[in-house]
Amino acid sequence: MFKLRATILKDIRILTRDKVGLILMLAMPVLLAIVITSVQNSTFELVNDNKVPLLLYNKDKGPISEELIKALDKIGIFELKKLSGTQTEKDVISRMHAKDALVAIIIPANYSEEVLGKAKRITQDALKNIDVIADTVINPPMKEIPLLLYYHPVLQQSFRNSIDGGLRSALQLVQSRYIVKRLYSSINEHDIPDSLENQITSNQTPVTEIPVSRDGSRNIPNATQHNIPAWTIFAMFFIVISLGSSIVREKLSGSFIRLRTLPTSFMVALASKQITYLLVTLLQAALIFSIGVWLFPKMGLPSLNLPGDKVGLLLVTLACGWCATSFAICIGVFAQTQEQANGFGAVSIVILAAIGGLLVPAFAMPASFRLIMQFSPLHWCLEAYYGLFLEGGKLKDILMNIIPLLIITVILQLIAIYGLKRKNLI
Amino acid sequence: MEQMNAAVSIEDLSFGYKGQPRKNFTHLNLQIKKGDRFGIFGPNGAGKTTLINLMTGLLNYETGSVRLSGYEIKNHKKNVNRLFGFVPQDFSFYHELSPAENLGFFGAWAGLTKQQIQHKITELLEILGLQEVRNKPVHKFSGGMKRRVNLAISVMHEPEILFLDEPTVGVDVQTRHAIINYLKQLNDKGTTLIYTSHQLHEAEDLCENIALIDEGRIIANNSLSSLLNEHRQGGLEGLFLTLTGKEYRD
Structure with a gap:
């Protein structure tokens, strides 16, 4: 436990001293959420109000x-x-x-x-x-x-x-x-x-629009309610740039050779990276949600309504964050250079986001893509968040989204361990 | 019993990198006794680094045996890793961290307790003249200071055997002098030093026994003084050129 604590401390120190990396992980997603929500909100207004x-x-x-x-x-x-x-x-x-x-x-x-x-x-x-x-x-x-x-x-x-x-x-x-x-x-x-x-x-029969909800609420979904969960997931998975490169950098640097000659399993380093970056994903989610709740109304954007089930929200965020860190570790283990980790990591996240329904709504996709989207972890993250944010569901209502997400996470972990074993690193 | 008295015992070792038809070593044998100051020398590409990597478990061997203090490396990796320290040629630490933070982290990985770590940090930074910069990030240090940090991390857990791969490359005379003196102090306390370098004058000063390797074979293995007498040479450089020739090897 002392080794793990020391390793987490080391990872946090290195992370917090990389100012550019921190900006990429925290400020950029916030900016992205603000820009995309503003643009989409304008589109909604164009259709509905303007x-x-x-x-x-x-x-x-x-x-x-x-x-x-x-x-x-x-x-x-x-x-x-x-x-x-x-x-x-x-x-x-x-x-x-x-x-x-x-x-x-x-x-x-x-x-x-x-x-x-x-x-x-x-x-x-x-x-x-x-x-x-x-x-x-x-x-x-x-x-x-x-x-x-x-x-x-x-x-x-x-x-x-x-x-x-x-x-x-x-x-x-x-x-x-x-x-x-x-x-x-x-x-x-x-x-x-x-x-x-x-x-x-x-004298037409009047039509009353009612958003379907599990908790009986009548909140009409808006651009914020759609965008904040989607871009939070996107931000979480984009830690692949930082975490993937960090693993590659460590593999290529002399420090990794020293770690291999010390009587501690590299699994400790891997666990530390997961815990550290899981904390980063939680921080990202907390920051983006806070901006949705408090800053957006001041900017004239619709406010984010947090789901009633806060425990469910925390667990979904943890599951999404764990999956994102597992994906990044997988990339880091197999990439030979930082360029490979950054390039493949970034492009794969955009592709997974596209097939996962973050860029184009899932219902608008062709039937063939609806099968492929089941393999995108971002799809299950989005479904779980939408179950809470848009449908007013509780944890039990979104279990069927969390289970596939956890299965994908475990598969990613096993692939990473296989990669480390194959490279004689554990 | 002889193996228990040896710091390193290599028997009938064969090794080749995957995908390469030629083996780097075939049926290699080498004994390094405990408490020795042993130098491994050879031209570029002779196999020095490969041999050190095999002795530290960084490379897996196919046939033969490599034992550290009697423990077969491939069977007792965790135990063996407690026995030795390694000073790689490249800087092997986190440049974003300070010397104290690096020592704290690597000390934990070496299996030391919090108290032991604090004690060793103070002691080593004092001995190696890094106390004043203990909390400054290493990336701001000179090459010599980085070499001392590299060494300090390797001896945190007071290893029985210390492998040194070019420990003084690129440093000034003062730093080299300080490092060699510190290594001799460690040896006086019982640490076996296994050293490789192209700094042959420094090697003469440090090493008692040497092995010369060329093309994966040990071509000489004895005390330095015996080898110099045997080949009627006044220094290690002359001995080196006599035994390995003057042609380029890389």
Whole structure:
């Protein structure tokens, strides 16, 4: 025990005297968490709070296009920028190139006429079946001139889909209103009262969004709640740079030769490194969580809500930290040079983060990747943290995430021991 | 019984590095008696460092036997590691730590208690003139000071046998003088010194008995004075050139 204590003390001293290494391990992850959360929060706000600039070129002179414009405005996600009649489609495109807006809609010249014609035809088709109109009337197939939706190529598919959804809902609302009006007047031979029209067209069943949670809480997940656990895991695994190189440096330096000639197993050195760096990972987690709880609200970012199960949080953090140190030790044992440890370590963490769902959500991945992600320890870390942070779960709810994580950790330890034995180091 | 009186006993040792067709040693035999000041010399590539690495257990041998104070190295690694100290040619400590911190750590690994460590730190830093810089990081030290730290760590646990691989390379005359004197003091107290170096004048001063190795074979093994008489040489350098020739070896 005295040997282990002396070795831990030695490792802590060396670690704390490496100022650059400390900055890499503590300050950089904090910076990363702040930057990524800020950026993602802006994206969330762009989608949820901010309005998307939309150029609107209305060639139609009728009233229905104006109703469509009102409906678009009412959706609340667009900041409408109307173009005057003297401008052309080329002007629309050049303004988009200038990023004046990322989306533009061109309403065709006969849009109102088209909608009215469509309402008439649908009404006739509907009333034919109930013998109000003689079925000798044959409506020719409709040839519609489409609305044009221009979008800038920088817009991502998911973003375009939500814009498309908003546009379609506005179109549906306007067209349905005219069909209802036409139907009513055809049956009742007078115009539909406004109140009834509103009841028919605007009386949708309300939707209440409820995030699924195990503890019954109704906290709506935000960028902080998603990002802090993910980047904490990323930071923990990035100790591979420091720990992996430290092991390689020790192997290559004369001190390692001396250690091998002393009557103490190298396993003591390995245990010391694990304990020291496990403490570092705990410190990283405590620091990043604290920033999420206390600093983020002061920066205008959503605050981090810590899970109710604090014991579960500690155990998950310990399991993640142990796995991260085991991975780093494995890299350190097999790498021949510091460059190998740093290069392979850093790239492998980014790959494991990508396939583990830290960079792209797991649900958005192709089926083949969902199998591969089971082999990424970062995936199980993330699932365990999300179980606590997003789902309000307790330790028992995330056991099935911790068990695979521990299995991977034990495998990494065995591989490291095999490597040390093969190199005659233990 | 003879093996028990020998600090080092090598019998019929064969060794070759993996992947190399030629063996470094075949059927090598060498005895170094307890309390000796023994020098191992030879041209570059002769096998001196390989032999020291075999005697300290840093390399595993295939056939034959290497015993330290009667213990077969490969069977009693932990016991054997308590018996000897090793001063490698490279600086073998943590440059970020101070001499006191390095001695504290390596002392613990050598199996000393906290009290023993504190006692030895004070004693060794005083003897080797490092007391004033005991808490300064070693990376700020001169080469000579680093050599003294390297030596201090190796003798923390008062080993029976001390292996020294070029212990004074790159140091000034004062430091060399201090180190050689300290080694003689250790030897007077019973420590067996097994020394290798290219500093032949220093070796003449330190060593009583020597072995000359060339191409994995011991070509001479006797007391220094006997060998000088036998080959009618006035110094170790002349003896060395007579027995190993004047051609480049590396």
